[in-house]
Amino acid sequence: MPGENLSRDEAHERAALLSVDGYEVVLDLRSAVGDSAEAVRTFRSETTIRFRRTGEGTSTFVDLIAPSVTAVTLNGRSLDPAVVFDGSRIALDGLADENTLVVDAQCAYSRTGEGMHRFVDPEDGEVYLYTQYEPADARRVYADFEQPDLKAPYRFSVTAPEGWTVWSNGAGEQDAEGVWRFAETAPISTYITCVVAGPYHYVTDTYKRTLADGTELEIPLGAMCRKGLAKHFDADDVFLITKQGFDFFHDNFDYPYPFGKYDQAFVPEYNLGAMENPGMVTFREEYIYRGKVTQAAYERRANVILHEMAHMWFGDLVTMVWWDDLWLKESFADFMGSFSLAEATRFTNSWVTFANNRKAWAYRADQLPSTHPITADIRDLEDAKLNFDGITYAKGASVLKQLVAYAGRDAFLEGARRYFKRHAYGNTRLADLLAILEETSGRDMKTWAKSWLQTSGVNTLTPAVTYDAEGRITELAVVQEGDELRPHRAAVGLYRLTPDGSLTRYARAEADITGARTVVADLAGEEKPDLVLVNDDDLTYCKVRFDEGSLATLRAHLGDIADPLARALCWSALWNLTRDGLMPARDFVSVVLAFAGRETDIGVLQMVHAWAKSAVTHYAAPEWREEGGRLLAEGALRELRVAEPGSEHQLTWARFFAATASSEADFQLLEGLLDGTAKIDGLDVDQELRWSLLSPLAVHGRADETRIGEELTRDDTATGKRHQVRCLASRPSAAVKAQAWAQVVESDTLSNALVEATIAGFVQPSQRELIAPYAEKYFAVIERLWAERSIQIGMDIVRGLFPGLQDDEATLAATDAWLSAHESAAPALRRLVLESRDDLARALRAQDCDRLAA
Numbered sequence: 018m019p020g021e022n023l024s025r026d027e028a029h030e031r032a033a034l035l036s037v038d039g040y041e042v043v044l045d046l047r048s049a050v051g052d053s054a055e056a057v058r059t060f061r062s063e064t065t066i067r068f069r070r071t072g073e074g075t076s077t078f079v080d081l082i083a084p085s086v087t088a089v090t091l092n093g094r095s096l097d098p099a100v101v102f103d104g105s106r107i108a109l110d111g112l113a114d115e116n117t118l119v120v121d122a123q124c125a126y127s128r129t130g131e132g133m134h135r136f137v138d139p140e141d142g143e144v145y146l147y148t149q150y151e152p153a154d155a156r157r158v159y160a161d162f163e164q165p166d167l168k169a170p171y172r173f174s175v176t177a178p179e180g181w182t183v184w185s186n187g188a189g190e191q192d193a194e195g196v197w198r199f200a201e202t203a204p205i206s207t208y209i210t211c212v213v214a215g216p217y218h219y220v221t222d223t224y225k226r227t228l229a230d231g232t233e234l235e236i237p238l239g240a241m242c243r244k245g246l247a248k249h250f251d252a253d254d255v256f257l258i259t260k261q262g263f264d265f266f267h268d269n270f271d272y273p274y275p276f277g278k279y280d281q282a283f284v285p286e287y288n289l290g291a292m293e294n295p296g297m298v299t300f301r302e303e304y305i306y307r308g309k310v311t312q313a314a315y316e317r318r319a320n321v322i323l324h325e326m327a328h329m330w331f332g333d334l335v336t337m338v339w340w341d342d343l344w345l346k347e348s349f350a351d352f353m354g355s356f357s358l359a360e361a362t363r364f365t366n367s368w369v370t371f372a373n374n375r376k377a378w379a380y381r382a383d384q385l386p387s388t389h390p391i392t393a394d395i396r397d398l399e400d401a402k403l404n405f406d407g408i409t410y411a412k413g414a415s416v417l418k419q420l421v422a423y424a425g426r427d428a429f430l431e432g433a434r435r436y437f438k439r440h441a442y443g444n445t446r447l448a449d450l451l452a453i454l455e456e457t458s459g460r461d462m463k464t465w466a467k468s469w470l471q472t473s474g475v476n477t478l479t480p481a482v483t484y485d486a487e488g489r490i491t492e493l494a495v496v497q498e499g500d501e502l503r504p505h506r507a508a509v510g511l512y513r514l515t516p517d518g519s520l521t522r523y524a525r526a527e528a529d530i531t532g533a534r535t536v537v538a539d540l541a542g543e544e545k546p547d548l549v550l551v552n553d554d555d556l557t558y559c560k561v562r563f564d565e566g567s568l569a570t571l572r573a574h575l576g577d578i579a580d581p582l583a584r585a586l587c588w589s590a591l592w593n594l595t596r597d598g599l600m601p602a603r604d605f606v607s608v609v610l611a612f613a614g615r616e617t618d619i620g621v622l623q624m625v626h627a628w629a630k631s632a633v634t635h636y637a638a639p640e641w642r643e644e645g646g647r648l649l650a651e652g653a654l655r656e657l658r659v660a661e662p663g664s665e666h667q668l669t670w671a672r673f674f675a676a677t678a679s680s681e682a683d684f685q686l687l688e689g690l691l692d693g694t695a696k697i698d699g700l701d702v703d704q705e706l707r708w709s710l711l712s713p714l715a716v717h718g719r720a721d722e723t724r725i726g727e728e729l730t731r732d733d734t735a736t737g738k739r740h741q742v743r744c745l746a747s748r749p750s751a752a753v754k755a756q757a758w759a760q761v762v763e764s765d766t767l768s769n770a771l772v773e774a775t776i777a778g779f780v781q782p783s784q785r786e787l788i789a790p791y792a793e794k795y796f797a798v799i800e801r802l803w804a805e806r807s808i809q810i811g812m813d814i815v816r817g818l819f820p821g822l823q824d825d826e827a828t829l830a831a832t833d834a835w836l837s838a839h840e841s842a843a844p845a846l847r848r849l850v851l852e853s854r855d856d857l858a859r860a861l862r863a864q865d866c867d868r869l870a871a
Contacts, residue, residue, distance in 0.1 A: 021082060021105045023153065024397045025339055028164040032338075034074050035112075035162075037169035038067040039201075042159045045176045046183075046214055049126065049135055050144050057084055059123040060133065064160040066118045068169075076110040079118060080156035080163040082132075087121040107160065120160035129807045130288035130769040132157025133212070138285070140245045140734045144178075145215035147284040147299055149292060152340060152401045155207040166338045166444040168204040175199075175212060183214040186296045188237075188278050202295070203275060204442045206336050211294035213282045218247035222256045224263050224279070234273050236263065239280035245734055246283070246305050255281060258319045258362060262326045265361035266353075269430050270330055272437040281322070285735055286770040288809050291321050293328030293350070300325075307736060308705035311665035313620035316364040323362075324354035330433075335440045340401035342446055344391045344470070347405070348413025349433075351375065355414070366581060370620045371418075372555040373585040375411040377624070380475055380560060380593060382407030385855050387848045388473040391416060392447050392466075399845035402808045408473075415558035416469045422506040422556045423465065424458035432457040465504070472501040478530065479562035480509065480549040488545040494536045495528070495551055505530035509537050510553030510583065511546035512570075520570070520577040525553060547574070550583055560597075561590040572604075576612030585621045592628045595636055598862040601870035602636035605629070606645055610652040619665050626673045634782045635824065635856075636863035638871065643679075650677040654686075662699020671700055671709075678713045679783075687714055704732050708740040715744040716781050722748075739774045746778025754779060754788055761814060762798055765806065772810060776817035785822050792820035792828055796835045803846045815846065819853035824860050832857065 045061040066079065082105050086098035092113055101108045107120065126135035126146075131154045136145045148158055156163045173185045175197045183189065186209075187200035202210075222238040238259060240252045259281070263274065276295040287301035304318040331353070332346030355375070358367035382388065387403075391413045395401050421429045432454040440449060447470065451462040476499035483491045493509065511524040523546075526539035547570045551561050563571065571587055578584040591608060594600035609629040616622040633645040653674035660667035678687055687710045689695025690702055702710070711728055714720040722745065729741040746757040757779045761772055779788065795818055803811045820828055832854045836847065 022397050022399050023080070023163060025341070025395060028166070028339060031077055031162065032164065032166050034070060034072040034077055035068050035116075035167070036071050037162060037167050038069060039169050040067075040159070040161070040171045041065040041174070042171065042210075043174045044158070044212065046133075046146060047176060047178050049146055049214075050178045058126045058135070059084055060126065061121070062124045062159050063119070063121045066116075066120075066160065066162075068116050068118070068162070070112050070114050070116065075112045076108070077112065078106040078108050079120065079160050080105065080153075081107055081120060081122060081160040082154075082157045083122040083124045085123045087123065088119070089121075090119040092116055092118075105156075118160070122160065124158055127157065128766075128768045129810050130286055131807050131809055134284075134286060136285045136735075136768075138243055138245055138735055139738050143216050143244060145217065145243055145285060147213045147215075147282060147287075148211050149288065149299065150208045150210065151289075151292060151405075152208055153398045155210055158212070161207045163207050164339070165206040165208065165336050168206050168336065168442065168444065170204050171202045171210055173199045173210075173212060175214065177214050181214055181216055182219065183212065184239075184241075184280055184282070184297055185212050186210060186276070186294060200277070205295055205333060209292075209294045209333055211292075211297040211299065213241070213280075213284070213297060213299065216244060217241040217282065218244050218250065220250070220252040220256075222252075222260075224260050226263070226267055228267075228273060229271070234267075236274055237278040239278065240283075241280070242283040242302060242305055243285060243735075246302060246307070249305050249307050250283075251305075254315070255318075255322065258322045259326070261361045262323045262357055265323075265357040266326060266330065269433070270437060271434045272330060272334070272441075274329060275334055275441070276329060286768055288769055291325045293325045293332055293346075295329055295333040298325045306705075308703035309668055309701055310705075311619045311623070311669060312364075313370070313623055313665075316358070316367065316370060316620065319362055319364055320354045320358050320367065320370075323357045324350045327353035327357070330437055334437060334442065336444050338444045338446050340395040340398075340404065341393055343393070343395070343401070343404055344409050344413040345445060345447070345450065347409050348391065348417055351410045351414035352417040366618065368555065369582045369585045369618055371414070372582060373589055373618075373621050373624050376415055376555075376558070377589060377592070378407035379411035379415060379558070380407075381596075383412055383473065383475045385852045387852050390473050391470045396844075399808060399843060402812070403845050403848055412475075412558060418555075419469065419506060419557045420454075420465070423504075424454060424460050424462075428454070428458035428460075468501065468503040472503075474500050475558065475560055476501075476503055476505070477560045477562055478505070478507065478551045480551050480564050480567070481534075482549060482564055484545055490541055490543045490545065492536060493540045493549070494534050495530050496534050497530060497532065502532055505552075505557040505559060507551065507557045507559070508553040509540060510550040511540065511543055512548040512550060512578070512583070513544070514547050514570075514574065514577065518577055519579045520548060520574050521579050522550075522553070522583065527556075530557075548578075550586065552586065553583060555582060555586055560593045561586065562594070563590065572608060575608060576615035581618045581621070584616070585618065588616075588621060588625055588628075595628075595632055595863065596859065598636075598859070598866040601867040602632040602638075602863060603641060603645060603867055603870055605632050606637075606648060610648060613652075614656040614659075619669060622666070622669055626669070626676075630673075630676060635821075635860040636867060638864050638868040639824075641867065641871065646677060646679050650674065650679050650683055653677050654683070657697065657700075662697075663701070664699070667697075667700055668706070671697070671706065675709045675713055679717075684714060684717060684719050687711075688719070704737075708732070708737075708744075712740075712744055712747065716747045716749065716783060718749045720744065720748075739770055742771050743774040743778040746775045747781055749781075749784055749787060751787060754784075754791070758791060758794070761818070762794075762802065765810075769810060769813070772813055773817075776813065780817065780822065782822060788820075789823055791818070792823045792831065795820055796831060799835075799850070800839060800842055800846065803843055808845075811846070812849065815849045816853065819850070821853060821857050821860070824857060824864070826861070829854065829857055829861065 043063040086102045089096040175183045183197040185199040189199035219241045224236040226234045283302040291300040327350040331349040337345045355371040481494045548567045595605040657670040
C-alpha cells in the first residue's frame with residue numbers, strides 16, 4: 018500500500034465508499050512525565066470509529082502513524098496488526114453496512130511540532146503537551162479517516178499526570194477516577210481536533226451578547242500559556258481583541274458562534290502562527306512578549322487572533338472537500354483578519370500593513386516557478402503542505418478585497434451569511450460559493466473566478482500620461498502587462514507638492530481596468546501631477562510601476578507623502594522594482610537612508626528595514642555589499658540617536674542597528690549597551706533586546722561560547738535556550754559550522770524549534786566563504802533527508818540550508834544539475850529546490866542591474 022502521502026484520488030474513493038458517524042478517542046498521557054526506557058516515548062491511544070458503508074465496495078483503510086498497534090477489531094472480528102498495519106495505514110476488508118472499528122495503539126510523542134508535541138521546559142522541568150494536525154497529522158495521535166470531507170462528531174477522554182489540566186475542542190471536566198472527559202463536538206474534520214495538556218497557566222473570561230431573536234449567547238473564554246511565561250502574559254488584551262472579534266463577526270455573519278467555549282492556548286515550539294481548532298485555538302507562544310515591542314507586534318497578534326476566529330465559520334463550520342479549495346478558508350480568514358482589525362479594534366490602519374506586508378509575501382510567491390492558481394491542483398498531502406503559501410493566504414485575501422470592490426460590500430457579506438446557513442457542518446467546493454455570490458451580487462462570478470482564481474501570476478499596471486501645452490492631462494491610460502490580463506477595479510490618484518512641502522492627493526478616479534490599455538477618462542483635464550499612483554487605496558492585486566516623472570518625485574520626496582497607505586504602496590512598488598532588477602539595490606538603499614527616518618507607521622518601517630537588509634545581502638553587486646552594509650549601519654545609528662527616547666521607533670532603529678552593525682565602533686557600542694558602560698537615553702535594554710545586541714557580536718567573533726553561556730545564565734528559559742543555540746551556531750568558525758551541520762543533517766535529536774535556531778545561526782551573510790563547502794554537501798543529502806524526516810522538518814532543512822549565499826553561476830549550475838539528475842524525486846522536494854533556484858537567479862539579475870549603476 019502507499020505510505021503516508023494520501024492522494025486526492027484515494028480520498029475521493031474513500032469518501033464515496035463511506036460516511037463516519039462518530040469517534041471516541043481515549044488517550045493515556047501519563048507516560049509524558051518521568052523517565053522512559055523506550056527508544057521512542059509513546060502513549061496509549063484507543064480509538065472507536067462508527068462508520069457506514071454508503072458506496073460500492075467492501076474494503077478500505079484507516080490512517081494511523083504509530084510505532085506499534087496492539088489490537089484491531091472490526092465489527093467484533095479481531096484483525097492481526099502484523100498483517101493489516103503497515104506503519105501508516107490499517108487495511109480493512111469485509112465491511113458491513115454499519116461498522117465499528119476499535120484500534121488500540123502506542124503512538125509517539127513528537128519533537129517536530131506534528132502530532133502530539135511534547136516539550137520539557139528547561140526553566141522548571143515541567144512537561145507541556147499540545148497537538149497540531151493540519152493538514153494530516155491527527156493520524157499520529159489516533160486512528161482516523163484523515164481527510165477533510167469525512168466529518169464526524171468526537172468524544173475525547175484523556176488520562177493525564179496528576180496535577181495536570183487537559184483541554185480539548187469541547188468542554189471538559191475530570192471525573193472521580195481522574196479521567197478528563199469532554200463533551201461531544203459538532204461534526205468537524207480530523208485536522209481541527211485538538212488536545213492540550215499540562216500545568217498551563219490558565220485565565221478565564223466570558224463573552225456575552227443578545228442575539229437578534231432576543232436569546233442570550235454566552236461563550237466561556239480561556240487563555241493559557243506555560244507557567245514560565247505567566248508574568249509576561251497580557252491576557253486582558255487577548256480577551257479584548259477576542260470580544261471585539263466576536264462582536265464584529267456576529268454583527269456581519271448572522272450565524273452565532275457554533276462551538277460552545279473558546280479557549281486560546283499559546284504553546285511552545287509551534288511551527289505555525291496559529292491553528293483554528295474549534296473551541297481550542299492554538300498559537301505560537303512568541304505572541305506573548307517578554308520585553309518591549311512595538312504596536313506592530315500587537316497588531317500582528319491581534320490579526321492572528323481574528324484570522325483564527327474567522328476560521329470558526331470559514332473552515333470549521335464550512336470546510337473544503339479537499340485541499341484544492343484550501344483558499345475557501347485561508348483566503349477568507351486572511352481577508353477577514355485585516356477587515357475586522359480595521360473596523361472593530363484600535364488597529365484602524367490594518368490595511369496599510371496588509372498592503373505593505375502581506376501582499377509582499379503574495380507578490381514573491383506569485384513570481385516563483387511554483388506559482389499556482391488560488392484554486393490549486395493538490396494531488397496529495399505533500400502538495401497540500403506546501404500550498405500554505407503567500408498565494409493561498411495573501412493573494413487570495415487580496416483578490417477577495419478586489420471582489421468586495423467589484424461586487425460590493427453588502428453583496429459580499431450577504432453571500433457569506435447564506436454560505437454559512439446553506440452549508441453548515443458540510444463541505445464545499447468553489448462552485449458552491451460562486452453560486453451564492455452570483456445570487457447576492459447579480460454579477461457573473463464564473464468569469465471573475467476564471468480570471469482571478471483559476472489563473473496564476475501577477476499583473477503589472479503602469480500609467481501612460483500625455484499633457485497639453487498648459488501642462489494639463491490630455492490622456493491618462495493604464496497599461497496592463499502579464500501572461501493573463503485580468504479585470505481590475507482600481508483607483509488612480511494624482512498627487513502634487515503643496516506649499517507646506519507635503520505630497521498630497523488632489524484628484525482620484527476609479528476605473529475598470531481591462532485588456533492591455535485602459536483610458537481613465539475622468540482624469541483628463543486635471544493639472545499635471547508630481548506623482549501618478551496606480552492602485553491608489555490598494556483596491557486590486559498588482560505590481561505598480563511609475564512614469565519617469567513620478568519615479569523622480571519618489572526619489573526626492575517619498576517621505577513627503579502625507580497619506581500612510583499611499584506611502585506604503587510606494588515603498589512596496591520601489592521594492593518590487595528592486596527585486597525585478599529594474600532599480601539598482603544601491604538606489605533603493607539611498608531612498609531608505611533618505612526617508613525611512615520619517616516613516617511614521619512602525620510596521621511599514623520594520624518592513625522597509627527588512628527589505629533594505631535583503632537588498633544589500635542579495636541584490637547588491639558583491640563589490641558594493643560592504644559599503645552598502647556600512648551605509649545602513651551608519652544610517653541606523655544616526656536615526657537611533659535622534660529617535661524620541663523610549664519610543665517604539667527608537668526600539669526599531671536599535672534592532673536594525675544591531676542587525677547591520679559591522680565596524681569596530683559598532684561592536685564597541687553594542688558591547689557597551691550590554692555591559693552598561695554605554696547608554697542611549699530612553700532605550701531600555703531588556704532581555705530580548707540583549708539577545709539582539711549579542712547576536713551580531715557572536716556572528717563577528719566578539720562573543721565566544723563562554724560569553725553566550727553567561728547570557729543564557731541570565732535568561733535560562735526556553736526562549737533563552739533558542740537564542741543561545743542560534744548564537745552558538747552563528748560563530749565564525751569552521752568547527753562550529755561542522756557541528757551545526759551535523760546536528761541538523763546527521764542527527765534528528767533536535768526539536769523543531771532548535772532545528773530552526775541552528776539553521777538560522779548557521780546561515781550568515783558575512784560568512785559566505787566559511788559555509789561555501791556545504792553547497793556540494795547540501796545537494797548530496799537532501800533527497801535522503803526528505804525521505805527520512807517529517808514533512809515539516811524536511812521543509813525547514815531544504816529551504817533553510819539551500820546555498821543561496823553562494824550567489825554565483827556555479828551554484829545555479831549545481832542546482833540545475835541536481836534537478837536534471839533527480840527528475841523522479843518527490844514533487845514537493847523538487848518544488849522547494851526550484852523555488853530556491855528562482856530566488857538565486859533573481860538575485861543574480863538584480864546584482865547585474867546594481868553593477869551597471871556603478
